[in-house]
Amino acid sequence: MQLRCVECGATFAPELIYRCKTCGGILEQLGHDEVAPFSFGEGRTPLLRASRIEASLPGFSGEIWLKDETRNPSGSFKDRLISAALGRAIAMGVKGVVCASSGNAGAATAAYAARAGVPAIIIVPAHTPMGKVTQIAAHGAVLLLVEGHYSRSYDLARALAEEHGFANLTTTFINPYAVAGLTEVGSEILAQLGHAAPSHVLIPTGSGPLVKGVWQGLLDAGATTRLVAVQAEGCAPIVQAFEADAKQVTAWGMPETIASGISDPLIGYERDGTYTLRLVRESGGLALSVSDDELRAAMRSLARLEGVYAEPTGASPIAALPRLVTEGHLPAGARVVCLITGHGFKDGRAYQEMPARTLRVEDPKNTVAVAKLCEEAMREHA
Incomplete structure (x- = not known):
């Protein structure tokens, strides 16, 4: 190796x-890698047919599949990267690990490090959703909150690793062992589809290691797909370069989006975005961005049509589907896999703002009245 x-x-x-x-x-x-990952039961997540979402897309004639990465131990696909990177770090005898994160990688690092008995420092933007911060803190990691965008946390993690001997488990492209842990996503998708490659894979994208993992996993098995990198309109450096037909990605400013998991402006490591852009183009795919309103609608569709509870980032591929259909990117017979990357418990604020069928029952013994209330609510939300 x-x-x-x-x-x-x-x-x-x-x-x-x-x-x-x-x-x-x-x-x-x-x-x-001859060094075994530090496994905690990650991977082998289900691939679910989303027939009700298929039916909700006017003009679509094909298959939609959900690769449900929320089933990993800490609730996101980041467990795959951390398992691989931590195994290598332990084998090299490091004194501890550090990870810059928008939340999910920090939660994965904290959980895996706790199980391994390895000291961990997690660095996140101060505005990180409380669900993610709470999860990190629960595992006992040292948690550093940094004001400003994610790239400032990235810089601090890099400095601590370089100057003080911590293994850097940040899940951009900085740790090659971590990124290699994602190739199984591609190979699992292929196996779960009966070794018939999907026509498209839609991937929530910050810096893009999951794009690389899906592509490499399929390529190693002799298959390819069209990669669709999905970003948020409020932080879309790769989309910006794709739409401008640029060869290189330039950094974004301060992100403004509810999708915290992909709010990476790539300041100082624009090469990550450029590499992801290269992979997307090599695959014949594309990059597009979605609005916060589209993200909210996608979260609601996932939860109410398919029973999948995803954070805004995890729902971003679903948010991209209507536009892909309308613009003709998904022809008849398309077989589309959507990567659902993070669980809804990570960031439930958007759900709390949605209308709900919550009714106050004054007399629980009056089942006739209760049934009438339920019937009215079901008609209103049909």
Whole structure:
């Protein structure tokens, strides 16, 4: 097993390095890592047919599938990255781990580090949703809240790793062992579809390691797909470059979106976005952004049509579907997989603002009156 730069091709022995020593480019893992992941039951998540969402899309004739990554131990796909990266860090005898996160990677790191008995420092933006902060704190990690956007947390984690000997488990492209842990997403999708590759895979995208994981997993199995990188309108550096037909991604300003999991402006590590943009184009896919209102509608559809409770980021592929259909990107017979990346308990604020069928019962013994109330509510929300 080696590490290879995706830009200049230089190779290195497996060690804790985070950029190419020759050109500063992104490193990828070549071959199977002989070091076992620190497993906590992650992976092998279900692939669910979303027949009611299919029926809700006018003009769509094909299949919609949900890869439900909310079933991982800490509630998001980040468990896959942390399992792989922590196994390697433990094998190298590190004194502790550090992770910059918008919430989910921090929760995964805190949970896995607690189980492994490894000290952990988690760095998140001060405005991170309370559900995610609470989950991180519950596992006993040292939690640092940093004012401003995610890239400031990223810079602090990088400095602590480089200057003080912590293993950096940040889940951008910075840790090649972590990114390699995502290739199983692609191979699982292929196996679950009976080894018939999907035509499209829709992926919530910050810096983009999940895009790489899906692509690599399918490629290793001899298959390909069209990758669709979905970002939020309030933080869409990759979409901006895609729509401008640019070769390189430029950093975003301060994110403004309810989708905290993909609110990564890429300040200082724009190369991550450029690499993701390259993969999207190589696949024949595209990048598009969705509004917060579209995210809210998608969360409601997932919860009420398919019974899947997802945070705003996790619902972003569903938010992209209507536009993809309208603009002709999903032809008849398309087989579409949507990555549902994070559980709704991570950030339930948007759900709390939605109309609900909540009724106050004054006399629980009067079942006739209660049944009438229920029938009226069901008619109103039909």
